[in-house]
Amino acid sequence: MTIMQMLRLPFSGDGAWAELQRMDLSIPFLAWVVVVPMSFLPPVLLYYAGTHYGDSFLTGFGDKEWRFITTILFLAELLTFFVMGWLIHAVLEAHKMSVEYRDAYTLAAIAPLPLWLASLALLVPVLAVSVVAVFAGMFLSCALVYQGVRSLGRRSAHDVEAMSATYTVMAASLLAWGILMAMVWAF
Numbered sequence: 508m509t510i511m512q513m514l515r516l517p518f519s520g521d522g523a524w525a526e527l528q529r530m531d532l533s534i535p536f537l538a539w540v541v542v543v544p545m546s547f548l549p550p551v552l553l554y555y556a557g558t559h560y561g562d563s564f565l566t567g568f569g570d571k572e573w574r575f576i577t578t579i580l581f582l583a584e585l586l587t588f589f590v591m592g593w594l595i596h597a598v599l600e601a602h603k604m605s606v607e608y609r610d611a612y613t614l615a616a617i618a619p620l621p622l623w624l625a626s627l628a629l630l631v632p633v634l635a636v637s638v639v640a641v642f643a644g645m646f647l648s649c650a651l652v653y654q655g656v657r658s659l660g661r662r663s664a665h666d667v668e669a670m671s672a673t674y675t676v677m678a679a680s681l682l683a684w685g686i687l688m689a690m691v692w693a694f
Contacts, residue, residue, distance in 0.1 A: 512526055512527075516617065516651055516654060517621075517647050517654060518650065518654070519654065524654060524655060524658030528659065531609070532609070532613055533609065534592070534608070537612055537615075537616040538588065541616045542584075542585065542616050543585070545619075545620060546588075547581065548623050548624070548626045548627070549580060549584070549626040550584075551577070552627065552629040552630065553573070553629060553691065554573045554577045555629065555630075556568075556629040556632070557573040558573055559632075560632045564632055564634060565634055572694060576690075576694045579690065580687060580690065580691060583687055583690065587619075587687070588612075588615055588619075589615075590683070591618075591680065591683065592611050592614075592615035593611075594676065595611040595614050595615055596611035596612075598675045599659070599660055601672075602668045602669075602671060603668065604656075604659075604669070604672065606659050611659075613655075614652070614656070614659060617651055618648050618651045618652050618655065618680065619648060619680075621643070621644040621645075621646075621647035621648045621651070622641070622644040622648050622684065623644075625640040625643065626640075627640070628640030628641075645681070645684070648680065649680075649681075652673055653670075653677075656669055656672050656676060657673070660672065
């Protein structure tokens with residue numbers, strides 16, 4: 508799969524997703540090659556921002572136990588991948604879309620990529636940059652979920668069942684992301 512095909516994933520439900528499905532990626536491969544390395548980005552960059560920017564980034568930001576917070580965040584991200592893969596499969600099956608577990612976990616590994624990459628904005632010590640990056644990441648992540656559900660479920664662009672399944676998966680995804688962020692700020 509080329510970089511251009513990867514960049515088309517949030518905007519096209521046809522060829523790029525079919526190519527990804529033909530690659531026949533196993534769940535352990537997705538976990539070790541995609542999820543684990545990308546899950547390191549937010550904790551590492553958050554630790555960097557927390558220990559280097561301190562209160563100049565956000566009031567109270569420098570007083571946190573970043574080693575503990577980032578370790579828990581990393582483990583929670585890994586757990587979220589496995590739960591979301593199962594949830595995607597269950598939601599699509601409930602909406603009468605036949606999908607394999609492997610494909611559900613592929614979507615669970617691909618959908619958070621924009622959010623993981625949005626953490627790169629923490630390299631800039633300006634809160635507004637991070638906020639814009641997070642909103643752009645959430646938009647692209649939701650677009651990936653929609654196109655992935657539509658393509659993996661083999662549905663047309665305006666299929667109501669695909670839209671309903673997408674909303675359920677998006678709601679669960681954003682809830683999981685919100686819980687992760689609340690956990691970071693709670694400690």
